[in-house]
Amino acid sequence: MKLIVEKNHALADGVRLIALRAEDGTLLPAFTPGAHLSFAIPGTPLHREYSLTGDGDASATYEVAVLAREHGLGSSWMHALRPGDVVEAELRNAFALEAAEGGHLLIAGGIGITPILSMARRLTRDGLPFSLHYASRNAANAPFAGELAALGPHCTLHGGRPNSLRTKLGSVLADPHAGARLYVCGPRAMITAVVEAARSAGWAAERIHAELFEGTLAQPEDKPFDIELSLSGMTVHVEAGQTMLDALTAAGVEPLHDCKRGECGMCVTPVLAGEPDHRDRYLSAGERAANKSICVCVSRARSDVIVLEI
Template identity: 40%
Template sequence: MDQFDLTVTDIQAETALIRAIMLARPHGEPLPSWEAGAHVKVRLPDGGERSYSLINTSLDPAATTRPHAYRLGVRLEQPSQGGSQFMHALKVGDVLSVAAPRNNFPLEPASKPIVLLAGGIGVTPVLSMATTLAASKHPYRFIYASRSRDQLAFLSESEALCGEHLSVHTDDTAGIFDVKGLMTSLTSDEPLYVCGPKPMIDTAIQSAKDLGWADGRLRFEIFATAAPLAGDQPFEVVLNSSGKTFLIPPDKTILAVLIEAGEDPMHDCQRGDCGICQVSVIEGTPDHRDYILTDAEKAAGKLMQICVSRSKSPRLVLDL
């Protein structure tokens, strides 16, 4: 993956917890093109990486075709695992190592009107989608939900861009947004794109099953990394190609342990929703925690996403 240095050229406080950060090459040279839903990976001082969606609210195609800057929206997580603290401590002039854009959440061609739902910081890729749809004059609806109005980042830009296509929901005045209610109201097979916190995604996935939606009608991206669950136990992972054995503690993922040991497994999102880290399971029983595999694939136990899933058995042998 291409890696290059970018300079912080501007920082704006969008809310008390969300900052908009502009990045550019030192002399303003064009950057790789991207499409709505794409993200870049930022290298952290400890060698780790964090993914941040790219934001565009300009109807000018040049804004994403060989652009001269990238714009990110970063929420300060509490508690933070280090990425958001680092990003919020940046100053204009600081230099970051950034990977070229990748897109695991693209807008797909559609004949129907498209419905967009953003929760909190999930607005970042969804706002870029709204921009693309507005520029192409494709019919769409954009619902932006948050706990309160003062937590709605990029709101003025969303209102200016989307006009009557935008609906704003705040939990403090209207209660928690009814995801299933929205989905039940969509009776013409409209595609739904959702990005937001894990409970919102989980509700959307279960609602799609309950309502009998066709595969692919619901598309989503989750903004939450893997977190330990109560009762998680250590287990061993064996790499079939080399026979190397690794102990996976309760507070670390398989992927994290392998990377720390100098292995180089393919990966991207580290949230279980892109499928790039998927591996075959030769022995053992996975504990699936991803958003990629079907119920049948999970039951078969032959595949797993090593960025989030764990093991129900004391030992896993993986095709790595």
């Protein structure tokens, strides 16, 4: 869809809030909280994804908050947008808020607050129970701190470095209600800590929902494996806590890639032998079952060796 930039202003140190409206002035489509816009970067084949912060109702504008990243092509372009600029974006959701009869526990770190804020706004609008914990290195300058405080005392901001939430995860996640759902978004280290603490506290795996900005979370069953590259004859070792893409890049082989989230399909690579462990959001169910291709940015191998056409 074509969107027009309505405003672009500083929200916090290094963070800009960008509001967009429909090119034809109509209401923008409703969405399920947790959704993001995938922006096409002009002059490149690349896309960058930024979470929507609204409650999901059809509205005149969409809003995204973009953190500046060193050498970040997407954030540099987004920060430079001016009112009146036209952008191309697609509405997607791989982190959708689901109903929870036992309430929702929302946890965010840093700019990971953006999809979590959307969820909090929807749950508040619908009068549904939830609690939210937001970790920020600088509580005085945390994006959306005021908006969350206005939602009520069940929204808690944890500041400091390291933030105080890390030491409280045991109590925050203790005694999960059977019908509750946990949603967490933020830096990989924080998400890993939250997911591990939730598993230890007895949260059911299907009730834990996490979104990273890049890659996927390590799983307890992950093990090292080797990638054999059929075209070059190289063998690349992948450690349990390493992505295929990182291992290939470290070995001097850099496949075409973009999102590092398993969404864009740019890194799809033919599989000649071995059993993939698909963790992408791009391949269809049929393509996964065929095991003839793999998204190397996020997926792994279940077999000791996987042979790729690289």
